[in-house]
Amino acid sequence: MRTRNLAGLTVPAIGLGCMGMSTAYGEPDDAESTAAILRALDLGVTHFDSADVYGNGHNETLLGAALKGRRDEATIATKVGNLGRAAAPRTVDGRPEHILAACDRSLSRLGVETIDLYYLHRVDPETAIEESVGAMSRLVEAGKVRFVGLSEAGPETLRRACAVHPIAALQSELSLWSRDVEAEILPACRALGVGFVAYAPLGRGFLTGTIPALDTLIESDRRRDHPRFSADNIARNAPLVEAIRTVAAAHDATPAQVAIAWVLSRGEHVATIPGAKRRRWLEENAEAAALTLSPAEIAALEGAFPPGVAAGTRYPEKQMASLGL
Template sequence: MNNNTAGAARTPLGGSGITVRPVGLGLMGMSQFYGAADPEASVATIRDAIEAGVELFDTSDYYGASSATPGRPVAGFGHNEELLGRALRGRRDQAVVATKFSARPTPEGRSFFDGRPEYVRAACEASLKRLSTDRIDLYYYHRLDPAVPVEDTVGAMAELVAEGKVRAIGLSEVGPEILRRAHAVHPVAALQSEYSLWERGVETAVLPECRRLGITLVPYSPLGRGMLTGAFSRAAAFDRDDFRSTLPKFQGENFEHNRRLVDELEQFAAGTGNSAGQIALAWLLAQHHDIVPIPGSRRPAYVRANLAATSVALSADDVALLGALFNPSRIKGGRYGTLNTLPSASDD
């Protein structure tokens, strides 16, 4: 049975002492990659999420800095953090704020990664101002800078913890070796990586290493960028400023094939009285009590529906059946296309 029900224990973020309710909210789509969003509506959605019981809010200084198509207008570097800062005025103590650094845009609409210790400090100070707060609860190294040893970057993050500007540190999209090296410098509370019924690459080596080290996994895109909700018909078309238009899983025959698998998920969900998206989240939560998915949504009703997944109980047989339905060998299309400016830098 899934032990992450509405009355279940809170989920710890590694050994940091921070605990959260087991479904958070990814905010990236409020600033980029999935078409235009209304800032006022986004602020209202965040505030409604707080009222509904969401605690972990995931942002990045980069969200807003690029579009799905290079050269298209963007909201601007730091836009997403500013949105969250506005939404949390008078509500800061009700939220666990997670943000990220290292990804930086180029004038050409591409990206590079900066892990220099001096940049870590500068990025943190800038994020604190945009968020209108005196501390970041969970600070992620967004993507590795290949020119800087991870020990140097994490060492600078550890200094921010010692100063009280950061409560806990995390990494994103790294493998077991980097996790071990980083954790040896300072305890890593969380790893953020893509994980869902239809993207399960972390299961082989990354998730076991997280569990060995006591690191919480924070899956982004836990609803397969919306696919696992059943929201898209076979005739769905994605605009150029929608990130999914560049992704192999959403194109042509791959999309049609994958949509048929979602049909089966919807049939299963209907038999339980839940939505397909709620079943997809419940499957993740049933893996272990060390996973905090951060589905993204711009609508309060969807945020509340996602949070309700914590009350969905799946038997061991249900979990196995769903896992077999979305066995990686049955999914068509890779994770990313050739036009993506920041590979895997999205929440949902």
């Protein structure tokens, strides 16, 4: 497994996004998820990404239990500040008192003394970023956190945060059909020496070519709320996958592996955390680390997926408004 350096924190180029093990994509299966986490360690996929909001703490508890006895092999990342779509009156809380208390709860659920990478999950519009990051810096001083990160923050917010405390990584969505960060955010990360962690590199599964219609998704699947996954937009977006299939066939690879390899081609400061809750998908994703796309193949993919090509926004309107971009 290749590695990437996130401002001093070395992680595998391909990590494991754990959200789907607890929420959003069907019913949880703790036994299979635990087996996937342990298999990930064996494959060198040792960067695990969680958040306190995933399953209302279930995800951190699951991850901590699975890693018990093998903690030293893992890089644990988790997040704070996103209270969830159903929270009221505020859905984001970046106040120092919230961050400090939430970190203790995360440590308890994970069963660890230190979190390797602690993200502010969403920028709080009611709290200055300097205050939020200042609280996270105190967690580093206390030995509860090793590295600090931000999620879904814009370039100016990132610059202000870096002035308070070193930021190891900015996490945001990046895939062939979500290329928004390429214009300003990736260059800002490079200039500031901040690593970039790409979530949803498979377009929440769409770029694998396994979601040809809305009926493919079970009733409880949260993607049904996402505009890109409406019946009409799935039909509009479906032809895009053919370009990925063409490249995959030339390498005897899968569309998922090509989609991940494209994300990793964005730069040596870019790592990715495709989600998987089953071992077979984890193994398929991990093999993408060995796939190198030619300049011509990258150009062909980008020609088929120019920025803004996807029909529908990546989140519902309310969630789009919460992104600090």
